[in-house]
Amino acid sequence: NAGVTQTPKFQVLKTGQSMTLQCAQDMNHNSMYWYRQDPGMGLRLIYYSASEGTTDKGEVPNGYNVSRLNKREFSLRLESAAPSQTSVYFCASNLAGGTFFGQGTRLTVV
């Protein structure tokens, strides 16, 4: 039982490049989330998906898109990366009782 799995763990992008962060959970959770973590700011919600086929904006959605491919997978796409998107990205899933986090993706945009 792997829980929440994110790939890649590290990535360096040049400004303007695109990439997709992958996330999968094997706990049969309906809700999935993408957060970004920046020093002194805690975690901020980018997008979330309450169930397969639905997605909604969170607190900081600009510059990102998401896809809830199926119940297991929830991907985050940066279409044109900017230095302000340098951050650690966490995927999470939720069932009543608790939210479980992936190991994170450390993204640097140069």
Add this chain to the structure above:
Amino acid sequence: AQSVSQHNHHVILSEAASLELGCNYSYGGTVNLFWYVQYPGQHLQLLLKYFSGDPLVKGIKGFEAEFIKSKFSFNLRKPSVQWSDTAEYFCAVNVKDTGRRALTFGSGTRLQVQP
């Protein structure tokens, strides 16, 4: 929208000292409350949670938290810290009884325990 405040940004303690980390939230309705811990280089792990019932909640590794509704607070405590408690601690809330379970986090408190 709800918000969470953690007033202590960086706390330095010696081993065996007692710990209390403050957390206040602003939301007029009913919330679920959480404390998460993040050890260096790792993901967030749930320490404890409060949904209802006894306002004094016990979690893993000897941590506990008390929900004081009148003060909108959910402070984290540990009677005697260890060097291995060095980590960043996040308080979080979500709104009860809605379809959206997304967490709102505080800015975190970095705890450094000196041997």
